[in-house]
Amino acid sequence: MGHRRSWSISAAVVALAFGAFGAASAQAPSQEQTYCGRDLGQWFYCDRPAPPEQPEERSENSPLRSMRAPEIAELEQFQKELEEARNIATWRPSPETVETYYRLQQVALDKGGMFADYYRRLVWTNPELDYTVKRPVVEVAKHGWTDDRLADRDLFLRNVSDKVGLFYVYRGSCGPCTIASPIVKSFGDRFGMSVSAISADGAPNQHFPSARRDQGQLQQWGVRQMTPALLFFQSSDVDPRTGEVRPRRVRGANGQMMELLPCRKREGCLTYAGAGVMSLEDIAERLFVLLSKEPGTDF
Incomplete structure (x- = not known):
């Protein structure tokens, strides 16, 4: 009995919907009524779908690309040139190819040396960053620290x-x-x-x-x-x-x-x-x- 009642209610709803659909179809559908691809009638509702998001193209002038530090691009280009010069000098060794690689490698060493110098100066002038204050490495101070620790x-x-x-x-x-x-x-x-x-x-x-x-x-x-x-x-x-x-x-x-x-x-x-x-x-x-x-x- 319950199944029959449920079925009859469903049938009534369907009939009502089709009746409303038929009444509405007699009128010319407006743009708002048909934006879901069909005449909705007065008993149906449909939210206008949002347009799919298009992936943002990262052009050379896009904000995403402009946020990238220029030093990163320079470093990547240099690393590429250094790797290529090393491969060429290894595969086709000659005075010219080896010198090209050597000069590029010297640039990398100079950059590393400059970084190391700035690093030690920073630590020297900012004791809170100096790890040796916590754990000495100088021999004269290391003995005292070791004795206290033991x-x-x-x-x-x-x-x-x-x-x-x-x-x-x-x-x-x-x-x-x-x-x-x-x-x-x-x-x-x-x-x-x-x-x-x-x-x-x-x-x-x-x-x-x-x-x-x-x-x-x-x-x-x-x-x-x-x-x-x-x-x-x-x-x-x-x-x-x-x-x-x-x-x-x-x-x-x-x-x-x-x-x-x-x-x-x-x-x-x-x-x-x-x-x-x-x-x-x-x-x-x-x-x-x-x-x-x-x-x-x-x-």
């Missing part, structure tokens, strides 16, 4: 050793592991940081008598097959009651404050620190950067 690093690692621990992965059949094992052991002793050794093949380790056999955790952690490998675990900084992050701050050698980058996971954070034989200083530097430096602030 002192800060050691203070930091000792003060966060209760929140950070190492996982050392080795194999009994791994030659480099025999070199790395005592180094990792010395690192843990120096900074008071716990080290848990995991044997990937079940072999014992004289430096880590309590080493544990891999029970599938290495695959779960995504540890690669290469050994020796180091990972560090950081306990969560999220308050279990409030959900707030509680950062750990450490005072450096010169009184400035350093902050342990917080672990925002309630279960703690496990980070891959690298593989292969690393010196004690390299391990300390990696952990110091990964635990205390935001990307881009210590490079």
Whole structure:
């Protein structure tokens, strides 16, 4: 019954539309009535379609082309000439072709030298742009900066050793592991940081008598097959009651404050620190950067 009623309503609408169309067609259609390509009648509406947008032609005098810096065009033309001269001199070497290429190359070198001179003058006269103020490269200043950094690093690692621990992965059949094992052991002793050794093949380790056999955790952690490998675990900084992050701050050698980058996971954070034989200083530097430096602030 519902389908019949729906059909009858539709038929009535169609009949009404055709009736209106027939009445309107008796009159001469105006331009406004027929701009959609047919006589619309009084019951139909049609918006006049907007003309399709034509792509703007970029003539030599167009605004888009005039916005382009002339130096760019000059550089592109010069690069083209330099490349062509190089190819010609390489393929048809002669005193003339080689000299042509050499003279063009000399222009490029002169331009580069001028840029370098302006660059260093800018840095010298604007200390806020001088990266060497932050990280000295001059030998006499570099020693002082290095000493301060090492002192800060050691203070930091000792003060966060209760929140950070190492996982050392080795194999009994791994030659480099025999070199790395005592180094990792010395690192843990120096900074008071716990080290848990995991044997990937079940072999014992004289430096880590309590080493544990891999029970599938290495695959779960995504540890690669290469050994020796180091990972560090950081306990969560999220308050279990409030959900707030509680950062750990450490005072450096010169009184400035350093902050342990917080672990925002309630279960703690496990980070891959690298593989292969690393010196004690390299391990300390990696952990110091990964635990205390935001990307881009210590490079």
